[in-house]
Amino acid sequence: MNSHPTFNRPAFTSRVVPVIVITHIDQAVPLAHALLEGGIDVMEITLRHAAGLPAIEAVARHVPQMHVGAGTVTHAEEMARVQAAGASFALSPAMTCALVESALECKLPFIPGVMTPGEVMAARDYGFSLVKLFPAAQAGGLSMLKALSGPFGDMRFCPTGGVSLENMGEFLKQPNVAMVGGSWLTPTNLIQEGRWAEITRLAHEAATAALRHSR
Numbered sequence: 001m002n003s004h005p006t007f008n009r010p011a012f013t014s015r016v017v018p019v020i021v022i023t024h025i026d027q028a029v030p031l032a033h034a035l036l037e038g039g040i041d042v043m044e045i046t047l048r049h050a051a052g053l054p055a056i057e058a059v060a061r062h063v064p065q066m067h068v069g070a071g072t073v074t075h076a077e078e079m080a081r082v083q084a085a086g087a088s089f090a091l092s093p094a095m096t097c098a099l100v101e102s103a104l105e106c107k108l109p110f111i112p113g114v115m116t117p118g119e120v121m122a123a124r125d126y127g128f129s130l131v132k133l134f135p136a137a138q139a140g141g142l143s144m145l146k147a148l149s150g151p152f153g154d155m156r157f158c159p160t161g162g163v164s165l166e167n168m169g170e171f172l173k174q175p176n177v178a179m180v181g182g183s184w185l186t187p188t189n190l191i192q193e194g195r196w197a198e199i200t201r202l203a204h205e206a207a208t209a210a211l212r213h214s215r
Contacts, residue, residue: 004104006127007109007127007128009109009178010111012042016168016179016206017160017180018182019071019181019182022045028054031191032059037200038205040207046071057086060086060087069089070085072093079106083106092132114133134159134161136162142170145177148176158177159181165206186199
């Protein structure tokens with residue numbers, strides 16, 4: 001397997017990756033502390049809102065123990081920007097040659113998105129061993145992961161899209177699932193209202209559930 005840093009698994013330990021849309025930079029640091037208090041040491045701050053990039057920078061600067069990643073990276077030129085902001089890894093809902101080449105140039109750990117066996121093979125050919133199955137529910141969910149485990153036993157997945165506290169355990173039981181991603185830990189209304197204690201509770205629930213299914 002290629003040893004380039006781009007293909008390395010990010011260093012966080014949590015098996016649950018909160019997918020976050022931040023709309024104001026002031027939300028970033030207290031949200032990071034709330035997740036850490038609940039036992040989650042990773043944040044995927046998406047670029048779906050203009051506040052995403054400065055939020056990544058704020059967390060990287062003020063909460064260094066949090067592994068902050070940039071999500072919804074869909075343009076090659078965004079890779080250098082998120083790295084400069086302090087992101088320790090990047091994720092995308094898909095995979096293109098331009099994205100991979102940009103990640104390689106930046107030496108930034110990257111988790112590309114896949115949905116089909118052909119895309120899994122393409123990712124493996126590049127050297128990736130960890131990919132994001134997205135959107136997981138529409139891609140077949142558990143049945144797709146089980147089907148992929150035969151021909152692609154060396155690949156690991158982060159299913160995202162349709163994963164919740166109620167079904168995450170079934171995903172994490174699968175031998176080829178390294179982690180799951182989801183937005184249920186960080187509901188928009190709780191972030192907007194600054195209800196950090198409730199987010200800590202949700203994070204603790206998820207972290208505890210993930211431990212029950214650790215292999």
